[in-house]
Amino acid sequence: xxxxxxxxxxxxxxxxxxxxxxxxxxxxxxxxxxxxxxxxxxxxxxxxxxxxxxxxxxxxxxxxxxxxxxxxxxxxxxxxxxxxxxxxxxxxxxxxxxxxxxxxxxxxxxxxxxxxxxxxxxxxxxxxxxxxxxxxxxxxxxxxxxxxxxxxx
Numbered sequence: 388x389x390x391x392x393x394x395x396x397x398x399x400x401x402x403x404x405x406x407x408x409x410x411x412x413x414x415x416x417x418x419x420x421x422x423x424x425x426x427x428x429x430x431x432x433x434x435x436x437x438x439x440x441x442x443x444x445x446x447x448x449x450x451x452x453x454x455x456x457x458x459x460x461x462x463x464x465x466x467x468x469x470x471x472x473x474x475x476x477x478x479x480x481x482x483x484x485x486x487x488x489x490x491x492x493x494x495x496x497x498x499x500x501x502x503x504x505x506x507x508x509x510x511x512x513x514x515x516x517x518x519x520x521x522x523x524x525x526x527x528x529x530x531x532x533x534x535x536x537x538x539x540x
Contacts (some may be wrong), residue, residue: 391420396430412441415450423452428459428473433481435474442470492516
């Protein structure tokens with residue numbers, strides 16, 4: 388099997404329109420490949436309906452795909468069944484992450500309002516929420532190494 392291209396988004400899988408996914412779909416419609424490999428199902432999407440729509444379009448074009456971390460191969464009926472369950476799980480997982488994050492933020496805001504500060508696990512006092520000025524967390528991460536290993540490069 389020959390690697391055609393690596394499509395890498397830096398946008399949330401919850402969004403239906405993402406630059407790399409849009410390019411992937413354009414190339415699929417042009418018949419540039421017959422198989423897609425994903426690292427995890429949530430890299431395709433975190434909305435089960437959108438994910439199923441993409442996959443059904445691929446099926447009409449004869450494109451199969453594999454999700455490597457779950458060893459799901461959609462060329463077989465059981466693979467499609469498991470994929471459907473995993474798509475629902477990815478959507479639920481996203482909702483739970485949002486719920487936990489918001490609960491934590493409410494707790495921190497409550498502590499700041501009540502005490503004027505919140506103490507972190509490390510013992511640091513926080514007086515307001517948000518990234519500190521001069522935060523260096525702006526570096527883009529490189530993920531293509533995984534795909535290159537899969538392709539045997």
